[in-house]
Amino acid sequence: MKRIMTDLANKRLLLGVTGGIAAYKAAELLRLLVKAGVEVQVVMTAAACQFVTAVTMQALSGRPVFTDLWDKRIDNGMAHIDFTRDVDAVVIAPASADFIAKLANGLADDLLSTLCLARACPLLVAPAMNKQMWEHPATQRNVALLRADGVELLGPDEGVQACGETGMGRMLEAQSLLHGIEAFFQPKLLSGRHVLITAGPTFEAIDAVRGITNSSSGKMGYAVARAALEAGAEVTLVSGPTCIQPPVGARVIQVTTAQQMLKAVNETVNWADIFIGVAAVADYYVLNPSEQKIKKDAHVLTLELAPNPDIVSNVVNLQNPPFCVGFAAESENLYEYAELKRRRKNLPLLAANLVQTAVGGDDNELVLFDDEGAHPLPRAPKITLARQLIAHIATLYQKSSQKK
Numbered sequence: 178m179k180r181i182m183t184d185l186a187n188k189r190l191l192l193g194v195t196g197g198i199a200a201y202k203a204a205e206l207l208r209l210l211v212k213a214g215v216e217v218q219v220v221m222t223a224a225a226c227q228f229v230t231a232v233t234m235q236a237l238s239g240r241p242v243f244t245d246l247w248d249k250r251i252d253n254g255m256a257h258i259d260f261t262r263d264v265d266a267v268v269i270a271p272a273s274a275d276f277i278a279k280l281a282n283g284l285a286d287d288l289l290s291t292l293c294l295a296r297a298c299p300l301l302v303a304p305a306m307n308k309q310m311w312e313h314p315a316t317q318r319n320v321a322l323l324r325a326d327g328v329e330l331l332g333p334d335e336g337v338q339a340c341g342e343t344g345m346g347r348m349l350e351a352q353s354l355l356h357g358i359e360a361f362f363q364p365k366l367l368s369g370r371h372v373l374i375t376a377g378p379t380f381e382a383i384d385a386v387r388g389i390t391n392s393s394s395g396k397m398g399y400a401v402a403r404a405a406l407e408a409g410a411e412v413t414l415v416s417g418p419t420c421i422q423p424p425v426g427a428r429v430i431q432v433t434t435a436q437q438m439l440k441a442v443n444e445t446v447n448w449a450d451i452f453i454g455v456a457a458v459a460d461y462y463v464l465n466p467s468e469q470k471i472k473k474d475a476h477v478l479t480l481e482l483a484p485n486p487d488i489v490s491n492v493v494n495l496q497n498p499p500f501c502v503g504f505a506a507e508s509e510n511l512y513e514y515a516e517l518k519r520r521r522k523n524l525p526l527l528a529a530n531l532v533q534t535a536v537g538g539d540d541n542e543l544v545l546f547d548d549e550g551a552h553p554l555p556r557a558p559k560i561t562l563a564r565q566l567i568a569h570i571a572t573l574y575q576k577s578s579q580k581k
């Protein structure tokens with residue numbers, strides 16, 4: 178399997194699988210972890226082996242899987258101690274109601290529960306159970322105990338369950354679990370901060386079906402929102418029309434036009450400590466758009482365009498503005514045009530990229546411009562660049578609030 182260099186690369190995790198139908202998703206999670214460059218040791222409970230086989234998990238992890246406290250393959254018979262001494266975290270996915278009860282009460286009657294009790298590393302738990310089991314006061318008590326013990330809860334999610342009922346308790350999908358694990362390892366540089374982000378394009382109607390827009394997938398803005406959430410911030414994302422899922426945990430305000438985006442920003446900006454304008458806002462809107470589809474004919478069609486408000490500049494010029502960050506997409510002379518734009522818009526920080534390297538893809542190259550000069554960030558996945566940008570913002574934000 179091709180390994181991709183990610184922020185999880187070279188981490189070591191112990192993946193504990195307990196008995197529940199969501200155990201099939203643990204196989205997918207394992208595949209994603211290995212692909213991300215993580216070394217994973219799998220330990221399963223006896224009940225988990227009723228749902229997926231140890232052979233499946235062995236094939237995907239490339240390592241022998243352990244299920245038994247008394248396994249003869251461990252020379253010193255100390256698997257419950259040895260297994261967690263050199264891992265960065267233990268992840269239990271799925272965690273059944275029974276296993277959560279054991280963790281909460283410090284029970285240790287099989288290999289997985291014993292190594293959890295004997296561990297010195299962080300523990301992440303992804304609950305998976307029927308909604309009645311999840312809502313039961315006993316489970317809720319146990320979950321509260323785990324939280325109080327510093328255990329990180331990943332989910333659960335709401336939706337249709339394998340039993341046919343609908344409600345809270347289903348395990349997060351493998352991709353969301355991966356994101357949750359990645360988030361856990363990110364430094365909490367913006368803990369308690371409020372971050373307002375614009376993302377995606379805006380769309381300005383010409384008639385009932387046509388419009389003016391910019392080519393923007395929204396991926397960079399959504400990645401910045403995810404990175405801010407990972408850094409511990411509360412995030413509001415004002416998004417133009419995109420085809421991608423916003424990050425879990427963001428408050429999302431969907432808009433279409435630049436005017437709507439400005440209104441949404443104006444209504445939330447007082448709450449924000451930091452504003453990041455990633456949106457590719459259309460520079461013009463159509464005066465008097467037609468309600469009906471315009472019939473085409475052989476004549477020249479003239480559209481009357483009026484300039485849209487500049488949202489970033491509106492925020493910068495507020496009486497008490499948040500720390501403002503702009504984005505710029507240029508097709509040439511990146512360094513010159515971006516720094517000019519930063520000065521013109523009076524921004525302490527501007528992130529710029531060449532459109533040729535950025536639009537639509539999952540990777541990008543950014544250059545950050547601030548009062549100290551230009552800081553190029555080499556080509557990387559958008560989420561990696563977004564994390565570097567958030568780290569830079571956190572440093573500058575801290576300096577600017579010290580000055581105030």
Ligand code: C5P
Nearest residue numbers: 454455456458486487488489503504505
């Ligand atoms: O379009 P331009 O290159 O000027 O965009 C630079 C920055 O200004 C970006 O952060 C973009 O989100 C913001 N912008 C805006 N409102 C506009 C145009 C741009 O907020 N009407």
